[in-house]
Amino acid sequence: MTSRRVAVAAATLLTIASMPALASAHGMAGQRFFPSTLTIDDPFVADELSLPTFLHIKQPGDSEVPAGQVTNISGEFSKRILPNFGITLGGEWNLLDPAANNRTESGFGNLEVTLKYQFFTNAAHETILSAAFGWEVGGTGRQKAGAESFDIFRPALLFGKGMGDLPEALAWLRPVAVTGIVEGVLPSRSGNKKFTLNDDGDLEVEIEKNPNVFHWGFAVMYSLPYLQAFVRDVGLPIIINRLIPLVEIDISNPLDRGFAGKTTGTINPGIIWAGKYFQLGLEAVVPVNERTGKNVGIRGQVHFFLDDIFPNTLGRPVFGR
């Protein structure tokens, strides 16, 4: 090897070595950008911050809880530990009007911790698969504001699939993408004992049962940025060309302890605007049945892409490239 070649090789190695880590994340699979959905969990691991997510809805009452309005403000911070493995910390603040005691109550919900491993990514088919394990830490929130006193565990599988691999004849459907989740919601306690004094002054014991729940949901979206950049530039004006209309379906099927078959859920049509550093989302929350509610609620979210805002510090994995 001549000295000139050695010098070129050394310079190339030094250039590569001095480059910052090549970043990806951000819900990408090939040329597909998956936005963060508002209602169901995302299938990808990323450095992101959802703050705040706002929900307001009227909920029906039952024998134990009066009908009333629920206002929920929550936040989630997601951090990659490894390029495909991350942790999410979530918290919420609830306003119940009225709460179970027929008074207006507010306070923080339980802390939620979720570990997620994105174990499969296929660029050509715009596919992401991941596994997650969530833990709602019982007793960390205010019980009167709806926080449970017991732990809830949530093992889950998540997926994302973009339709960019459809044939040319179906090119207009390539901007479509679907993400989804199937998870178990497993309370650590099968029931709570509730002690009350009746009108005669006698002690009464009630047992509130906590069922295991099969929770599933999916989001179907049509990405106008994808249409513009990869299918056909139809000349959409700025702002419009970053919109992603979507519908999210979110269903809970209790499995046991007297609640089997008492399905609840919502259909959430809405829209996301995805910018460089953050996205904004707004959805209607439509109950699927009377058990869930009779009134349409609203959900909004501001979501920050930390990997784009702080690419060399907070926005990269703690370990690995």
Added chain:
Amino acid sequence: MGWRAILVLMALLLGSGTASAHAFLERAEPRVGSTVKIAPAQVRIWFTERLEPAFSTLEVLNERGERVDRGPAQSDETSPDMLQVRLKSIGAGTYRVKWRVLSVDTHVTEGDFIFRVAGGH
């Protein structure tokens, strides 16, 4: 206090002048998915971020998968968010533009699109 902290954070994030982001395709000449009557002499694509041209590629392929560009891709000092490549003499047909770029903050993005030529030179 909590809302003040959120407002300060948002102001920092929105006003961040030093951060960069993923480079997404903003527009192209010929336009994405378009049909042109006259074969273009070059393909130019603009991105939402400044690029590292030494680590960015742009290829144009015909229907048989053969390259019809006179690569490598080049950038323009006055448009650091643009990548261009000259083309060989091409006739009527469908052409695929494949790109893979590195933005200045080291995010890699990639993609492809087609354009059609209705008539050759």
